[in-house]
Amino acid sequence: MQHKSELQINRYFIISLIVFSISILSLSGNSFAQSKEWLVFDSVRTGLSSQWVTSVVADNNGNMMIGTYESGLLIVDKNKNCRLLNSKNSRIPDESITSISIDREGNKWIGTIFGGLFCMKDTAIVTYNTQNSKVSLDDITSVFIDTAGRKWVGTKDGIYAFDGLKWKKYYDETDIEPAFWVRGITADKYGTIWIATNSGLSSLSGRKWKKFDEKNSKIPANSVTTVSVDRFNNKWVGTFGGGIGKFDGKEWTEYFTGNVETLKTNFINYIYVDKYDNKWICTNDKGIYRFDNVNWTVYDTSNSKLPSDIVYSIIVDELNNKWICTDKGLAIFNENGVK
Secondary structure, eight states: OOOHHHHHHHHHHHHHHHHHHHHHHHHHHHHHHHHOSEEEOOHHHHOOSSOOEEEEEEOTTSOEEEEESSSOEEEEOTTOOEEEEOTTTSOOSOSOEEEEEEOTTOOEEEEESSSOEEEEETTEEEEEOTTTSSOSOSOEEEEEEOTTOOEEEEETTEEEEEOSSOEEEEOOTTSSSSOOOEEEEEEOTTOOEEEEETTEEEEEETTEEEEEOTTTSOOSOSOEEEEEEOTTOOEEEEEBSSOEEEEOSSOEEEEOTTTOSSOOOOBEEEEEEOTTOOEEEEESSSOEEEEOSSOEEEEOTTTSOOSOSOEEEEEEOTTOOEEEEETTEEEEEOTTOOO
């Protein structure tokens, strides 16, 4: 028979062993969480009524501003806490958001499908629509802010610029029809504005327009969905059906299913160029591709935790996390673990 003191010692030993084991498991769990490559946000975490996520951008404080279809504006802070702004708890004019851009003062300029453009400064919201501005449609397809602070606003009826006081509509004089469907806007290192449209790629430098289509260039297709500029001032052009084109100012290089074995689709939604000059290519049916100028890598639902192969947008933050927008929710990817 064991003495009382021996029983107490054994009891203390067992309890200490259990506590130690729980501590080890806890540390292991935290280590695993830090090393996870993927973090997928579900509706419980975000509060989204629709998982359709359309656009993403980082604000000046490192918060991620995420546009959704029919759910409003999702704000995710550095700790991955979510806050949702919708028509019930804010004055946003529409819950279907297409594009977001941040100006140097930190104001958010946000395009919507039915409510025009709105500017959000802290909690104050100012809306610009067909009733109080020169835009002819409340369906805003793209928003871009240049180095001078001008807001370039794309619609299905052309492109507008707003300097904070006056609106101006720009017409492509090289086109037979002055109205064109704008799908994306960016600027190169010389300040030239590049515009992705349903009838080709256009550029505007001062008052001089240029247009690139299948008739006058080797652009892969006229249906241009996106345009981005890399560190060498090459324009990376995504098309819906023709794959990708790189334009160096003189020559075009095409990347499509016929000449890139890894590429399994020619339907491109968006191209993002990160600080390492990697091209992140969002497709309409085959997930995401990373192109490092030599190798192609695919991330899709068959080889990763990507929630859908329909990807609308992507951005890489300062910690090298990739924030990915799909029709089935928001996901973060980092090869070295989501931070």
